[in-house]
Amino acid sequence: MDKKQFIFGTRAVIEAIKAGRDIDKIFIQSGLNNDLIKELIQLARDQDVSFTFAPAQKLSAFPGKNHQGVVATLSAVHFESLENIVHNIFSTGRDPFILVLDRITDVRNFGAIVRSAEAAGIDAIVIPEKGNAPVSADAMKTSAGALNYVPVCRSKDLRQSIKELRNSGLRVVACTEKAEELAYNVPMEGPLALIMGSEEDGIAPEILRQADALVKVPMQGKIQSLNVSVAAGIMLFEAVRQRTTGH
Numbered sequence: 001m002d003k004k005q006f007i008f009g010t011r012a013v014i015e016a017i018k019a020g021r022d023i024d025k026i027f028i029q030s031g032l033n034n035d036l037i038k039e040l041i042q043l044a045r046d047q048d049v050s051f052t053f054a055p056a057q058k059l060s061a062f063p064g065k066n067h068q069g070v071v072a073t074l075s076a077v078h079f080e081s082l083e084n085i086v087h088n089i090f091s092t093g094r095d096p097f098i099l100v101l102d103r104i105t106d107v108r109n110f111g112a113i114v115r116s117a118e119a120a121g122i123d124a125i126v127i128p129e130k131g132n133a134p135v136s137a138d139a140m141k142t143s144a145g146a147l148n149y150v151p152v153c154r155s156k157d158l159r160q161s162i163k164e165l166r167n168s169g170l171r172v173v174a175c176t177e178k179a180e181e182l183a184y185n186v187p188m189e190g191p192l193a194l195i196m197g198s199e200e201d202g203i204a205p206e207i208l209r210q211a212d213a214l215v216k217v218p219m220q221g222k223i224q225s226l227n228v229s230v231a232a233g234i235m236l237f238e239a240v241r242q243r244t245t246g247h
Helices: 010-018 035-046 056-060 082-091 107-119 137-142 158-167 228-245
Strands: 006-008 023-029 051-054 070-074 097-102 124-128 152-155 171-175 192-197 213-216
Touching: 006 010, 010 023, 010 035, 010 070, 023 035, 023 056, 035 051, 082 124, 082 152, 082 158, 097 107, 097 158, 097 228, 107 124, 107 137, 107 228, 124 158, 152 158, 158 171, 158 192, 171 228, 192 228
Parallel strands: 023 051, 097 124, 097 192, 124 152, 171 192, 171 213
Antiparallel strands: 006 070, 023 070
């Protein structure tokens, strides 16, 4: 791990938040409750910076000897505003093409999905503030650098973000094994938001309820599930096929 990916120490992390650094997550040693820690927690809440409490052993695993009970991991990218991206795309006369990821926790899967999304011409990727793989240097590496070109939007409430996409005129299509309809039979031209779900349990029920259509990838073999990065690639390029050919 590269020390440049981290900030160590309570005061240093506080100043980083105030300076507007793109922090992915703050780890605070469990049991710490001094005034400086309280200031950090309040500032993180005010600035919507994700934080979690962790045992001392976890913090000691980071490549810094004097962490003082606080380590912040830095994002490899600058997070963008989803509202601004959608507005700007519409203003150019194009149809937005957005990918929403619900709790993709494996950084290799996340990087592979970003790589496919960039190749498919996606306009932005939306991830939840909590429960997603870190947008780290490792993610940048597994995306083969695609994270440099695809805007990433971090959502505090994924359900609300999807509702806003629908209100902006995007059709929301969710890929799930629970679907009856095949992906090839559902229209994906026009303004589109495509949702892919967690490796463990797919798309959360409250997110599925936000979708206009539920679709599945046709499966012919005995194994009835695909790695999420593979499924995402299939869905992305089915959308590209439809958007290119018009059917």
